Amino acid sequence: MYDIFHKYLEEKITLTSEESERIRSFAILKKLRKRQYLLQEGDVWQYHAFITKGCVRTYSVDDKGNEHVIGFASENWWTGDRESLLSGNPSRFNIDALEDSEIILFTNANFELLCSEIPAFNNLINTILQRSFVVAQNRIEAALSYTAEEKYLNFVNKYPGFATRIPQSMIASYLGMTPETLSRIRSQITRK
Amino acid sequence: MYDIFHKYLEEKITLTSEESERIRSFAILKKLRKRQYLLQEGDVWQYHAFITKGCVRTYSVDDKGNEHVIGFASENWWTGDRESLLSGNPSRFNIDALEDSEIILFTNANFELLCSEIPAFNNLINTILQRSFVVAQNRIEAALSYTAEEKYLNFVNKYPGFATRIPQSMIASYLGMTPETLSRIRSQITRK
DNA sequence: CTTTTCTCTTGATCCAGATCAAGAACTTTC
DNA sequence: GAAAGTTCTTGATCTGGATCAAGAGAAAAG
Numbered sequence: 001m002y003d004i005f006h007k008y009l010e011e012k013i014t015l016t017s018e019e020s021e022r023i024r025s026f027a028i029l030k031k032l033r034k035r036q037y038l039l040q041e042g043d044v045w046q047y048h049a050f051i052t053k054g055c056v057r058t059y060s061v062d063d064k065g066n067e068h069v070i071g072f073a074s075e076n077w078w079t080g081d082r083e084s085l086l087s088g089n090p091s092r093f094n095i096d097a098l099e100d101s102e103i104i105l106f107t108n109a110n111f112e113l114l115c116s117e118i119p120a121f122n123n124l125i126n127t128i129l130q131r132s133f134v135v136a137q138n139r140i141e142a143a144l145s146y147t148a149e150e151k152y153l154n155f156v157n158k159y160p161g162f163a164t165r166i167p168q169s170m171i172a173s174y175l176g177m178t179p180e181t182l183s184r185i186r187s188q189i190t191r192k
Numbered sequence: 193m194y195d196i197f198h199k200y201l202e203e204k205i206t207l208t209s210e211e212s213e214r215i216r217s218f219a220i221l222k223k224l225r226k227r228q229y230l231l232q233e234g235d236v237w238q239y240h241a242f243i244t245k246g247c248v249r250t251y252s253v254d255d256k257g258n259e260h261v262i263g264f265a266s267e268n269w270w271t272g273d274r275e276s277l278l279s280g281n282p283s284r285f286n287i288d289a290l291e292d293s294e295i296i297l298f299t300n301a302n303f304e305l306l307c308s309e310i311p312a313f314n315n316l317i318n319t320i321l322q323r324s325f326v327v328a329q330n331r332i333e334a335a336l337s338y339t340a341e342e343k344y345l346n347f348v349n350k351y352p353g354f355a356t357r358i359p360q361s362m363i364a365s366y367l368g369m370t371p372e373t374l375s376r377i378r379s380q381i382t383r384k
Numbered sequence: 385c386t387t388t389t390c391t392c393t394t395g396a397t398c399c400a401g402a403t404c405a406a407g408a409a410c411t412t413t414c
Numbered sequence: 415g416a417a418a419g420t421t422c423t424t425g426a427t428c429t430g431g432a433t434c435a436a437g438a439g440a441a442a443a444g
Contacts, residue, residue: 060333068337083326129321134275136328137262141252143335144368145260176336181431183393373401375423
Protein backbone atom coordinates (compact mmCIF):
# COMPACT_ATOMS: atom_id res chain seq x y z
CA MET A 1 0.00 0.00 0.00
CA TYR A 2 2.83 2.37 0.84
CA ASP A 3 4.62 1.15 -2.30
CA ILE A 4 2.32 3.18 -4.50
CA PHE A 5 3.24 6.37 -2.69
CA HIS A 6 6.89 5.44 -2.78
CA LYS A 7 6.67 4.92 -6.52
CA TYR A 8 4.89 8.26 -6.91
CA LEU A 9 7.70 10.01 -5.04
CA GLU A 10 10.39 8.23 -7.05
CA GLU A 11 8.78 9.31 -10.29
CA LYS A 12 8.64 12.93 -9.27
CA ILE A 13 11.77 13.57 -7.25
CA THR A 14 15.11 12.07 -6.26
CA LEU A 15 15.58 11.20 -2.61
CA THR A 16 18.38 9.68 -0.59
CA SER A 17 17.39 6.44 1.14
CA GLU A 18 17.52 8.29 4.49
CA GLU A 19 15.09 10.90 3.24
CA SER A 20 12.88 8.25 1.78
CA GLU A 21 12.88 6.38 5.07
CA ARG A 22 12.16 9.58 6.98
CA ILE A 23 9.07 10.18 4.90
CA ARG A 24 7.89 6.62 5.32
CA SER A 25 8.33 6.82 9.08
CA PHE A 26 5.67 9.53 9.26
CA ALA A 27 3.13 7.84 7.02
CA ILE A 28 -0.14 6.76 8.62
CA LEU A 29 -1.96 4.10 6.63
CA LYS A 30 -5.72 4.27 6.56
CA LYS A 31 -8.38 2.16 4.88
CA LEU A 32 -11.84 3.43 4.14
CA ARG A 33 -14.79 1.32 3.07
CA LYS A 34 -17.22 2.80 0.61
CA ARG A 35 -19.31 5.56 2.22
CA GLN A 36 -16.98 5.96 5.18
CA TYR A 37 -15.81 9.45 6.06
CA LEU A 38 -12.28 10.76 5.95
CA LEU A 39 -13.49 14.11 7.26
CA GLN A 40 -16.82 15.22 8.65
CA GLU A 41 -18.19 18.73 8.77
CA GLY A 42 -17.40 20.31 12.11
CA ASP A 43 -14.14 18.44 12.65
CA VAL A 44 -10.80 20.18 12.28
CA TRP A 45 -8.69 18.81 9.45
CA GLN A 46 -5.04 18.41 10.41
CA TYR A 47 -3.52 16.20 7.74
CA HIS A 48 -2.19 15.89 4.27
CA ALA A 49 -3.79 12.89 2.59
CA PHE A 50 -2.58 10.93 -0.41
CA ILE A 51 -4.78 8.35 -2.09
CA THR A 52 -3.16 5.10 -3.14
CA LYS A 53 -6.36 3.25 -4.03
CA GLY A 54 -10.00 4.14 -4.56
CA CYS A 55 -11.75 7.43 -4.86
CA VAL A 56 -13.13 10.12 -2.54
CA ARG A 57 -15.24 13.21 -2.87
CA THR A 58 -15.25 16.51 -1.00
CA TYR A 59 -18.64 18.15 -0.58
CA SER A 60 -20.50 20.73 1.44
CA VAL A 61 -24.13 20.75 2.53
CA ASP A 62 -26.05 24.04 2.31
CA ASP A 63 -28.88 25.42 4.46
CA LYS A 64 -31.51 23.65 2.39
CA GLY A 65 -29.71 20.33 2.74
CA ASN A 66 -28.39 20.24 -0.82
CA GLU A 67 -24.99 18.66 -1.32
CA HIS A 68 -22.42 20.47 -3.45
CA VAL A 69 -19.51 18.42 -4.67
CA ILE A 70 -16.35 20.53 -4.46
CA GLY A 71 -13.99 17.94 -5.85
CA PHE A 72 -13.03 14.34 -6.47
CA ALA A 73 -9.71 12.64 -5.83
CA SER A 74 -8.45 9.20 -6.76
CA GLU A 75 -5.17 7.28 -7.01
CA ASN A 76 -2.05 9.45 -6.88
CA TRP A 77 -3.90 12.58 -5.86
CA TRP A 78 -3.88 14.55 -2.65
CA THR A 79 -7.00 15.52 -0.78
CA GLY A 80 -8.01 17.33 2.39
CA ASP A 81 -9.44 20.64 3.54
CA ARG A 82 -6.79 23.30 3.30
CA GLU A 83 -9.14 25.93 4.68
CA SER A 84 -9.59 24.12 7.97
CA LEU A 85 -5.91 23.15 8.05
CA LEU A 86 -4.79 26.76 7.57
CA SER A 87 -7.29 28.41 9.88
CA GLY A 88 -7.60 25.72 12.52
CA ASN A 89 -11.38 26.17 12.31
CA PRO A 90 -13.88 23.31 12.05
CA SER A 91 -14.36 22.21 8.49
CA ARG A 92 -17.40 23.12 6.41
CA PHE A 93 -16.75 20.08 4.23
CA ASN A 94 -17.19 16.35 4.24
CA ILE A 95 -14.88 13.92 2.54
CA ASP A 96 -16.14 10.40 2.00
CA ALA A 97 -15.13 7.33 0.03
CA LEU A 98 -16.94 6.54 -3.22
CA GLU A 99 -15.19 3.15 -3.32
CA ASP A 100 -13.18 1.12 -0.84
CA SER A 101 -10.05 3.24 -0.59
CA GLU A 102 -6.57 3.29 0.84
CA ILE A 103 -5.09 6.52 2.03
CA ILE A 104 -1.81 7.70 3.46
CA LEU A 105 -1.98 10.46 6.05
CA PHE A 106 0.69 12.79 7.35
CA THR A 107 -0.06 15.05 10.28
CA ASN A 108 0.49 18.67 9.36
CA ALA A 109 3.32 19.00 11.89
CA ASN A 110 5.20 16.04 10.41
CA PHE A 111 4.46 17.19 6.91
CA GLU A 112 5.93 20.62 7.55
CA LEU A 113 8.94 18.99 9.10
CA LEU A 114 9.44 16.95 5.92
CA CYS A 115 9.07 20.09 3.82
CA SER A 116 11.70 21.93 5.81
CA GLU A 117 14.10 18.98 5.96
CA ILE A 118 13.82 17.84 2.36
CA PRO A 119 13.95 20.61 -0.23
CA ALA A 120 12.98 18.30 -3.10
CA PHE A 121 9.87 17.26 -1.20
CA ASN A 122 9.08 20.87 -0.46
CA ASN A 123 9.37 21.74 -4.14
CA LEU A 124 7.12 18.91 -5.16
CA ILE A 125 4.43 19.95 -2.71
CA ASN A 126 4.74 23.55 -3.77
CA THR A 127 4.39 22.67 -7.43
CA ILE A 128 1.29 20.62 -6.69
CA LEU A 129 -0.23 23.55 -4.82
CA GLN A 130 0.47 25.88 -7.72
CA ARG A 131 -1.11 23.46 -10.16
CA SER A 132 -4.12 23.01 -7.90
CA PHE A 133 -4.60 26.75 -7.92
CA VAL A 134 -4.45 26.89 -11.71
CA VAL A 135 -6.93 24.03 -11.96
CA ALA A 136 -9.26 25.80 -9.53
CA GLN A 137 -9.04 28.99 -11.56
CA ASN A 138 -9.87 27.15 -14.76
CA ARG A 139 -12.83 25.57 -13.09
CA ILE A 140 -14.08 28.99 -12.06
CA GLU A 141 -13.79 30.14 -15.64
CA ALA A 142 -15.72 27.08 -16.84
CA ALA A 143 -18.43 27.52 -14.22
CA LEU A 144 -18.94 31.14 -15.25
CA SER A 145 -18.80 30.88 -18.99
CA TYR A 146 -19.72 27.41 -20.20
CA THR A 147 -23.13 25.96 -20.99
CA ALA A 148 -24.14 22.74 -19.24
CA GLU A 149 -23.06 20.68 -22.24
CA GLU A 150 -19.70 22.43 -22.51
CA LYS A 151 -19.09 21.88 -18.80
CA TYR A 152 -19.69 18.17 -19.19
CA LEU A 153 -17.55 17.80 -22.31
CA ASN A 154 -14.77 19.72 -20.63
CA PHE A 155 -15.03 17.45 -17.59
CA VAL A 156 -14.92 14.26 -19.64
CA ASN A 157 -12.00 15.61 -21.57
CA LYS A 158 -10.00 16.54 -18.46
CA TYR A 159 -10.89 13.53 -16.35
CA PRO A 160 -11.78 10.69 -18.74
CA GLY A 161 -11.67 8.07 -16.01
CA PHE A 162 -14.13 9.78 -13.71
CA ALA A 163 -17.04 10.01 -16.13
CA THR A 164 -17.74 6.29 -15.88
CA ARG A 165 -16.41 5.65 -12.39
CA ILE A 166 -18.41 8.20 -10.43
CA PRO A 167 -22.21 8.23 -10.01
CA GLN A 168 -23.83 10.68 -12.37
CA SER A 169 -25.61 12.58 -9.64
CA MET A 170 -22.27 13.50 -8.10
CA ILE A 171 -20.79 14.57 -11.39
CA ALA A 172 -23.87 16.71 -11.95
CA SER A 173 -23.37 18.35 -8.58
CA TYR A 174 -19.68 18.89 -9.32
CA LEU A 175 -20.62 20.63 -12.55
CA GLY A 176 -23.36 22.71 -10.96
CA MET A 177 -26.36 21.15 -12.67
CA THR A 178 -29.13 18.69 -11.81
CA PRO A 179 -28.81 14.94 -12.49
CA GLU A 180 -31.73 15.21 -14.93
CA THR A 181 -29.93 17.80 -16.99
CA LEU A 182 -26.77 15.71 -17.07
CA SER A 183 -28.74 12.62 -18.09
CA ARG A 184 -30.30 14.52 -20.99
CA ILE A 185 -26.97 15.93 -22.08
CA ARG A 186 -25.42 12.49 -22.08
CA SER A 187 -28.13 10.89 -24.16
CA GLN A 188 -28.03 13.84 -26.53
CA ILE A 189 -24.28 13.45 -26.99
CA THR A 190 -24.45 9.71 -27.70
CA ARG A 191 -27.26 10.27 -30.19
CA LYS A 192 -24.98 12.56 -32.20
CA MET B 193 6.01 53.76 -4.57
CA TYR B 194 8.30 51.01 -3.32
CA ASP B 195 7.58 52.16 0.25
CA ILE B 196 4.16 50.57 0.15
CA PHE B 197 5.63 47.19 -0.70
CA HIS B 198 8.32 47.63 1.92
CA LYS B 199 5.65 48.39 4.52
CA TYR B 200 3.67 45.35 3.39
CA LEU B 201 6.71 43.13 3.89
CA GLU B 202 7.48 44.64 7.29
CA GLU B 203 3.97 43.96 8.46
CA LYS B 204 4.07 40.34 7.43
CA ILE B 205 7.61 39.17 8.10
CA THR B 206 10.86 40.16 9.76
CA LEU B 207 13.83 40.74 7.49
CA THR B 208 17.42 41.78 8.04
CA SER B 209 18.33 45.00 6.28
CA GLU B 210 20.47 42.99 3.84
CA GLU B 211 17.55 40.78 2.92
CA SER B 212 15.31 43.78 2.60
CA GLU B 213 17.82 45.46 0.33
CA ARG B 214 18.21 42.31 -1.72
CA ILE B 215 14.49 42.22 -2.38
CA ARG B 216 14.43 45.88 -3.30
CA SER B 217 17.28 45.41 -5.74
CA PHE B 218 15.13 43.07 -7.84
CA ALA B 219 12.03 45.21 -7.88
CA ILE B 220 10.94 46.62 -11.23
CA LEU B 221 8.64 49.61 -10.90
CA LYS B 222 5.90 49.97 -13.46
CA LYS B 223 3.13 52.50 -13.96
CA LEU B 224 -0.01 51.74 -15.89
CA ARG B 225 -2.59 54.26 -17.02
CA LYS B 226 -6.21 53.24 -16.99
CA ARG B 227 -6.97 50.72 -19.75
CA GLN B 228 -3.31 49.87 -20.30
CA TYR B 229 -2.36 46.21 -20.30
CA LEU B 230 -0.08 44.45 -17.86
CA LEU B 231 -0.51 41.22 -19.84
CA GLN B 232 -2.06 40.49 -23.20
CA GLU B 233 -3.46 37.19 -24.39
CA GLY B 234 -0.79 35.33 -26.35
CA ASP B 235 2.14 36.73 -24.40
CA VAL B 236 4.04 34.58 -21.92
CA TRP B 237 3.80 35.82 -18.36
CA GLN B 238 7.11 35.68 -16.52
CA TYR B 239 6.66 37.79 -13.42
CA HIS B 240 5.25 38.11 -9.99
CA ALA B 241 3.37 41.39 -9.71
CA PHE B 242 2.44 43.33 -6.60
CA ILE B 243 0.06 46.28 -6.77
CA THR B 244 0.93 49.34 -4.71
CA LYS B 245 -1.70 51.64 -6.18
CA GLY B 246 -4.79 51.28 -8.34
CA CYS B 247 -6.68 48.27 -9.52
CA VAL B 248 -6.44 45.67 -12.29
CA ARG B 249 -8.60 42.91 -13.64
CA THR B 250 -7.76 39.55 -15.19
CA TYR B 251 -10.11 38.37 -17.90
CA SER B 252 -10.41 35.95 -20.78
CA VAL B 253 -12.24 36.35 -24.06
CA ASP B 254 -14.22 33.38 -25.40
CA ASP B 255 -14.94 32.28 -28.99
CA LYS B 256 -18.02 34.51 -29.19
CA GLY B 257 -16.02 37.51 -28.05
CA ASN B 258 -17.51 37.62 -24.55
CA GLU B 259 -15.23 38.75 -21.75
CA HIS B 260 -15.10 36.72 -18.56
CA VAL B 261 -13.58 38.43 -15.55
CA ILE B 262 -11.49 35.91 -13.65
CA GLY B 263 -10.38 38.24 -10.89
CA PHE B 264 -9.64 41.71 -9.58
CA ALA B 265 -6.62 42.90 -7.66
CA SER B 266 -5.88 46.22 -5.94
CA GLU B 267 -3.43 47.67 -3.40
CA ASN B 268 -1.42 45.09 -1.46
CA TRP B 269 -2.47 42.19 -3.65
CA TRP B 270 -0.52 40.06 -6.05
CA THR B 271 -1.58 39.42 -9.61
CA GLY B 272 -0.37 37.59 -12.71
CA ASP B 273 -1.05 34.44 -14.67
CA ARG B 274 0.31 31.46 -12.81
CA GLU B 275 -0.78 29.09 -15.56
CA SER B 276 1.42 30.75 -18.17
CA LEU B 277 4.23 31.22 -15.66
CA LEU B 278 4.23 27.53 -14.73
CA SER B 279 3.81 26.12 -18.21
CA GLY B 280 5.74 28.66 -20.19
CA ASN B 281 2.86 28.74 -22.66
CA PRO B 282 1.28 31.90 -24.05
CA SER B 283 -1.37 33.26 -21.74
CA ARG B 284 -5.09 32.88 -22.38
CA PHE B 285 -5.72 35.90 -20.18
CA ASN B 286 -5.53 39.66 -20.29
CA ILE B 287 -4.71 41.85 -17.34
CA ASP B 288 -5.52 45.54 -17.66
CA ALA B 289 -5.72 48.54 -15.36
CA LEU B 290 -9.15 49.75 -14.22
CA GLU B 291 -7.51 52.86 -12.77
CA ASP B 292 -4.09 54.48 -13.07
CA SER B 293 -1.99 51.96 -11.21
CA GLU B 294 1.49 51.37 -9.84
CA ILE B 295 2.91 47.90 -9.86
CA ILE B 296 6.08 46.21 -8.68
CA LEU B 297 7.36 43.37 -10.83
CA PHE B 298 9.85 40.63 -10.06
CA THR B 299 11.02 38.32 -12.81
CA ASN B 300 10.30 34.72 -11.96
CA ALA B 301 14.01 33.89 -11.86
CA ASN B 302 14.74 36.62 -9.34
CA PHE B 303 11.64 35.79 -7.37
CA GLU B 304 12.68 32.16 -7.00
CA LEU B 305 16.12 33.31 -5.98
CA LEU B 306 14.56 35.41 -3.22
CA CYS B 307 12.41 32.47 -2.13
CA SER B 308 15.40 30.18 -1.84
CA GLU B 309 17.62 32.78 -0.13
CA ILE B 310 15.10 34.14 2.33
CA PRO B 311 13.03 31.52 4.15
CA ALA B 312 10.70 34.10 5.68
CA PHE B 313 9.92 35.44 2.22
CA ASN B 314 9.35 31.93 0.95
CA ASN B 315 6.93 31.23 3.78
CA LEU B 316 5.02 34.41 3.10
CA ILE B 317 4.64 33.59 -0.57
CA ASN B 318 3.64 30.05 0.20
CA THR B 319 0.99 31.17 2.67
CA ILE B 320 -0.42 33.57 0.10
CA LEU B 321 -0.62 30.78 -2.44
CA GLN B 322 -2.43 28.53 0.01
CA ARG B 323 -4.91 31.28 0.82
CA SER B 324 -5.43 32.00 -2.86
CA PHE B 325 -6.30 28.37 -3.37
CA VAL B 326 -8.81 28.42 -0.53
CA VAL B 327 -10.37 31.61 -1.90
CA ALA B 328 -10.61 30.04 -5.37
CA GLN B 329 -12.26 26.96 -3.94
CA ASN B 330 -14.80 29.04 -2.06
CA ARG B 331 -15.56 30.93 -5.22
CA ILE B 332 -16.21 27.65 -7.04
CA GLU B 333 -18.61 26.67 -4.29
CA ALA B 334 -20.38 30.02 -4.57
CA ALA B 335 -20.59 29.82 -8.36
CA LEU B 336 -22.17 26.37 -8.15
CA SER B 337 -24.60 26.82 -5.32
CA TYR B 338 -25.61 30.45 -4.88
CA THR B 339 -28.41 32.38 -6.58
CA ALA B 340 -27.50 35.60 -8.37
CA GLU B 341 -28.51 37.67 -5.35
CA GLU B 342 -26.52 35.51 -2.94
CA LYS B 343 -23.47 35.76 -5.18
CA TYR B 344 -23.64 39.54 -5.14
CA LEU B 345 -24.21 39.82 -1.38
CA ASN B 346 -21.34 37.42 -0.78
CA PHE B 347 -19.12 39.53 -3.05
CA VAL B 348 -20.01 42.81 -1.34
CA ASN B 349 -19.44 41.19 2.00
CA LYS B 350 -16.02 39.82 1.08
CA TYR B 351 -14.78 42.78 -0.92
CA PRO B 352 -16.68 45.84 0.36
CA GLY B 353 -14.36 48.27 -1.42
CA PHE B 354 -14.77 46.77 -4.86
CA ALA B 355 -18.55 47.07 -5.13
CA THR B 356 -18.37 50.85 -5.60
CA ARG B 357 -14.95 51.08 -7.19
CA ILE B 358 -15.38 48.72 -10.10
CA PRO B 359 -17.80 49.15 -13.02
CA GLN B 360 -20.91 47.09 -12.56
CA SER B 361 -20.58 45.29 -15.86
CA MET B 362 -17.25 43.86 -14.74
CA ILE B 363 -18.59 42.78 -11.37
CA ALA B 364 -21.47 41.10 -13.18
CA SER B 365 -19.00 39.25 -15.37
CA TYR B 366 -16.96 38.24 -12.33
CA LEU B 367 -20.10 36.84 -10.71
CA GLY B 368 -21.24 35.08 -13.87
CA MET B 369 -24.36 37.10 -14.59
CA THR B 370 -25.42 39.86 -17.00
CA PRO B 371 -25.13 43.56 -16.09
CA GLU B 372 -28.93 43.84 -16.33
CA THR B 373 -29.42 41.16 -13.71
CA LEU B 374 -26.92 42.80 -11.41
CA SER B 375 -28.59 46.17 -11.85
CA ARG B 376 -31.95 44.68 -10.90
CA ILE B 377 -30.51 42.91 -7.90
CA ARG B 378 -28.93 46.10 -6.68
CA SER B 379 -32.07 48.20 -6.94
CA GLN B 380 -34.04 45.40 -5.31
CA ILE B 381 -31.63 45.31 -2.37
CA THR B 382 -31.71 49.06 -1.78
CA ARG B 383 -35.52 49.04 -1.92
CA LYS B 384 -35.57 46.60 1.00
C1' DC C 385 -33.26 -15.89 -6.69
C1' DT C 386 -36.27 -12.22 -5.07
C1' DT C 387 -37.07 -8.11 -2.81
C1' DT C 388 -35.68 -3.62 -1.60
C1' DT C 389 -33.27 0.31 -2.46
C1' DC C 390 -30.68 3.25 -5.05
C1' DT C 391 -29.68 5.48 -9.69
C1' DC C 392 -30.91 6.79 -14.18
C1' DT C 393 -34.13 8.17 -17.85
C1' DT C 394 -37.85 10.56 -19.89
C1' DG C 395 -41.78 13.67 -20.06
C1' DA C 396 -44.43 17.94 -18.62
C1' DT C 397 -44.23 22.25 -16.61
C1' DC C 398 -42.06 26.25 -14.54
C1' DC C 399 -38.97 30.08 -13.48
C1' DA C 400 -34.48 32.67 -12.68
C1' DG C 401 -31.90 34.94 -15.30
C1' DA C 402 -30.70 35.91 -20.38
C1' DT C 403 -31.62 38.59 -24.30
C1' DC C 404 -33.40 42.44 -26.82
C1' DA C 405 -34.54 47.22 -26.76
C1' DA C 406 -34.54 52.01 -25.71
C1' DG C 407 -34.15 55.81 -22.77
C1' DA C 408 -31.45 58.11 -18.67
C1' DA C 409 -27.43 59.29 -16.31
C1' DC C 410 -22.83 59.69 -16.07
C1' DT C 411 -17.82 60.50 -18.28
C1' DT C 412 -14.70 61.83 -21.60
C1' DT C 413 -13.02 64.60 -25.08
C1' DC C 414 -12.25 68.56 -27.71
C1' DG D 415 -19.77 73.31 -21.84
C1' DA D 416 -21.56 70.83 -25.93
C1' DA D 417 -21.13 66.58 -28.25
C1' DA D 418 -20.05 61.85 -28.20
C1' DG D 419 -19.20 57.98 -25.87
C1' DT D 420 -19.93 54.96 -22.14
C1' DT D 421 -22.46 52.76 -18.38
C1' DC D 422 -26.68 52.02 -15.94
C1' DT D 423 -31.65 51.34 -15.53
C1' DT D 424 -36.05 49.58 -16.66
C1' DG D 425 -39.42 47.06 -19.38
C1' DA D 426 -40.97 43.10 -22.42
C1' DT D 427 -40.05 38.71 -23.92
C1' DC D 428 -37.62 34.37 -24.27
C1' DT D 429 -35.10 30.14 -22.89
C1' DG D 430 -31.77 26.84 -20.66
C1' DG D 431 -31.94 24.37 -17.14
C1' DA D 432 -34.67 23.46 -12.69
C1' DT D 433 -38.37 21.18 -10.63
C1' DC D 434 -41.89 17.76 -10.23
C1' DA D 435 -43.33 13.20 -11.35
C1' DA D 436 -43.25 8.47 -12.45
C1' DG D 437 -41.27 4.42 -14.60
C1' DA D 438 -37.12 1.49 -15.85
C1' DG D 439 -32.67 -0.48 -14.71
C1' DA D 440 -28.98 -1.80 -11.58
C1' DA D 441 -27.10 -3.00 -7.54
C1' DA D 442 -27.19 -4.45 -2.84
C1' DA D 443 -29.25 -7.15 0.83
C1' DG D 444 -31.54 -10.94 2.61
